[in-house]
Amino acid sequence: xxxxxxxxxxxxxxxxxxxxxxxxxxxxxxxxxxxxxxxxxxxxxxxxxxxxxxxxxxxxxxxxxxxxxxxxxxxxxxxxxxxxxxxxxxxxxxxxxxxxxxxxxxxxxxxxxxxxxxxxxxxxxxxxxxxxxxxxxxxxxxxxxxxxxxxxxxxxxxxxxxxxxxxxxxxxxxxxxxxxxxxxxxxxxxxxxxxxxxxxxxxxxxxxxxxxxxxxxxxxxxxxxxxxxxxxxxxxxxxxxxxxxxxxxxxxxxxxxxxxxxxxxxxxxxxxxxxxxxxxxxxxxxxxxxxxxxxxxxxxxxxxxxxxxxxxxxxxxxxxxxxxxxxxxxxxxxxxxxxxxxxxxxxxxxxxxxx
Amino acid sequence: xxxxxxxxxxxxxxxxxxxxxxxxxxxxxxxxxxxxxxxxxxxxxxxxxxxxxxxxxxxxxxxxxxxxxxxxxxxxxxxxxxxxxxxxxxxxxxxxxxxxxxxxxxxxxxxxxxxxxxxxxxxxxxxxxxxxxxxxxxxxxxxxxxxxxxxxxxxxxxxxxxxxxxxxxxxxxxxxxxxxxxxxxxxxxxxxxxxxxxxx
Numbered sequence: 001x002x003x004x005x006x007x008x009x010x011x012x013x014x015x016x017x018x019x020x021x022x023x024x025x026x027x028x029x030x031x032x033x034x035x036x037x038x039x040x041x042x043x044x045x046x047x048x049x050x051x052x053x054x055x056x057x058x059x060x061x062x063x064x065x066x067x068x069x070x071x072x073x074x075x076x077x078x079x080x081x082x083x084x085x086x087x088x089x090x091x092x093x094x095x096x097x098x099x100x101x102x103x104x105x106x107x108x109x110x111x112x113x114x115x116x117x118x119x120x121x122x123x124x125x126x127x128x129x130x131x132x133x134x135x136x137x138x139x140x141x142x143x144x145x146x147x148x149x150x151x152x153x154x155x156x157x158x159x160x161x162x163x164x165x166x167x168x169x170x171x172x173x174x175x176x177x178x179x180x181x182x183x184x185x186x187x188x189x190x191x192x193x194x195x196x197x198x199x200x201x202x203x204x205x206x207x208x209x210x211x212x213x214x215x216x217x218x219x220x221x222x223x224x225x226x227x228x229x230x231x232x233x234x235x236x237x238x239x240x241x242x243x244x245x246x247x248x249x250x251x252x253x254x255x256x257x258x259x260x261x262x263x264x265x266x267x268x269x270x271x272x273x274x275x276x277x278x279x280x281x282x283x284x285x286x287x288x289x290x291x292x293x294x295x296x297x298x299x300x301x302x303x304x305x306x307x308x309x310x311x312x313x314x315x316x317x318x319x320x321x322x323x324x325x326x327x328x329x330x331x332x333x334x335x336x337x338x339x340x341x342x343x344x345x346x347x348x349x350x351x352x353x354x355x
Numbered sequence: 356x357x358x359x360x361x362x363x364x365x366x367x368x369x370x371x372x373x374x375x376x377x378x379x380x381x382x383x384x385x386x387x388x389x390x391x392x393x394x395x396x397x398x399x400x401x402x403x404x405x406x407x408x409x410x411x412x413x414x415x416x417x418x419x420x421x422x423x424x425x426x427x428x429x430x431x432x433x434x435x436x437x438x439x440x441x442x443x444x445x446x447x448x449x450x451x452x453x454x455x456x457x458x459x460x461x462x463x464x465x466x467x468x469x470x471x472x473x474x475x476x477x478x479x480x481x482x483x484x485x486x487x488x489x490x491x492x493x494x495x496x497x498x499x500x501x502x503x504x505x506x507x508x509x510x511x512x513x514x515x516x517x518x519x520x521x522x523x524x525x526x527x528x529x530x531x532x533x534x535x536x537x538x539x540x541x542x543x544x545x546x547x548x549x550x551x552x553x554x555x
Contacts, residue, residue, distance in 0.1 A: 001362040001363075001364065001394070001397070002362070021362035023484065023485065025362055025555075026362060026364075026484070026485030026554070026555040027484045027485050027555075029364075029397070029485070029555040030481060030483075030484065030485045030486065030487050030555045032400070032409055032412060032413070033412075033413050033414060033479070033487050033553075033555070034413075034479060034480075034481045034487055035409050035410065035413070036476060037410050037413075037415075037476050038476070040408075040410060050409075051408055051409045051410060052407060052408075052409065053400055053403065053405075053406070053407050053408070053409050053412065054403070054407075055409070056400065056409060056412075057400055057401045057403060058401065249401075249402065249403070250402075251398070251402040251404055258394055258395060258398040259394075259398060259401075259402075260398065260401045260402045352401065353394075354393070354394030354395070354397045354398045354401070355391050355394035355395065355398075
């Protein structure tokens with residue numbers, strides 16, 4: 001079993017490299033090989049659902065970056081504690097999400113600080129094993145004390161998601177929820193929501209400045225529903241009729257080998273915001289971790305859910321890149337980040353071959 | 356720990372003769388051949404193109420044969436034993452083996468009415484995070500007095516099969532692991548125990 005990842009920007013191939021199948025893959029296959037046949041004799045939906053193959057093949061893909069990125073970039077609140085002053089109330093009242101990032105220059109590109117992304121290891125169980133907790137505090141309460149990092153980019157930024165996931169926490173009021181969404185980060189929706197970007201422009205280092213308000217277009221939070229859960233897992237077969245939504249798979253046939261190709265697309269807005277939150281240096285394929293899912297009190301079949309996903313995932317394969325997949329060529333002094341990727345989607349094709 | 360980028364599935368087979376007094380004689384202790392059927396079987400699973408029932412993807416059947424090694428050599432493209440036992444009677448009606456007739460997938464086509472022994476669930480043991488041991492027992496009453504063309508025929512090959520990965524209406528097993536070994540003329544004096552470990 002071996003894998004290879006192709007990354008396409010529009011119709012241009014920008015990377016084609018082998019992946020690392022991690023030990024979790026073998027564990028999942030061994031799980032599958034040792035499911036007790038006695039379960040088939042129990043007339044119960046939950047029990048029989050354990051015998052469905054969907055519990056054992058790849059069900060999600062996720063994106064990550066280096067550990068240091070989560071204490072920097074748009075994950076960081078400004079250290080002057082100017083929250084509530086620098087954020088125009090009109091933006092909050094209008095439901096506008098807020099992204100703050102240190103925009104060091106007046107040019108268009110942003111080079112995120114991610115440190116050195118973690119080296120590949122077959123023992124990896126998540127994309128970045130080191131801490132990926134954000135350092136920000138809101139009213140003296142550490143955001144990571146409620147929402148610890150999980151080793152990858154999450155999907156908190158959408159206003160509805162942020163409000164829902166913060167309900168019942170110390171960050172439950174609308175204003176705090178938006179700030180949590182801002183520092184945890186995520187991906188845009190495609191419904192035309194505005195995102196206000198604050199940064200430190202050259203010459204005005206003392207306080208953040210509204211760099212602009214833009215409406216990025218993403219593929220994961222589409223039409224008011226998401227193919228990506230709040231933890232950053234893009235689910236498999238979200239919509240079989242729409243190849244731009246979620247992770248899709250097709251059989252590899254005709255090139256002398258047998259296998260499966262997984263494909264996912266990131267819209268320009270997805271890359272734009274991933275860039276602001278530290279870029280993309282890791283991607284991973286995940287199967288369902290049945291044991292962890294059951295121990296979490298969930299009953300199969302495990303339906304995908306954005307806010308409270310019953311599926312607990314196990315890393316199957318991982319790919320690390322030496323360059324940020326969201327890197328964007330400088331465009332003079334124009335605000336090029338507003339037209340990220342020139343409208344092209346980033347397509348990831350991940351081929352797993354079994355012979 | 357495995358630092359190569361490929362995830363290689365490997366196997367190890369230990370074959371013993373076990374006599375009535377409890378004495379065991381090891382006749383083979385070596386790696387096996389994971390054949391191309393393993394990839395084909397996993398492909399059915401991961402492309403969701405085969406059976407949706409996970410038990411169909413499990414290794415749950417085995418065959419022994421009398422014509423190993425195959426004429427073409429022991430290679431990963433082997434998709435059937437070269438001389439598998441041909442009837443339930445040859446496996447031994449008085450034995451504890453559960454034997455039946457099912458189809459076998461060979462080069463994508465179903466070969467009908469092949470004889471398989473079932474591996475009881477109690478003989479499938481998880482022995483590590485990614486390792487499973489299959490214990491196959493040819494008891495004293497099984498596979499005795501085998502003959503081909505009127506001549507005593509020794510057991511010399513064995514294969515593991517996934518049950519029905521393609522999800523065919525009639526069970527169609529697929530060879531995934533294979534091994535030949537020194538000839539064993541089976542008698543009622545001993546049983547043969549195959550301790551087969553697959554590392555996924």
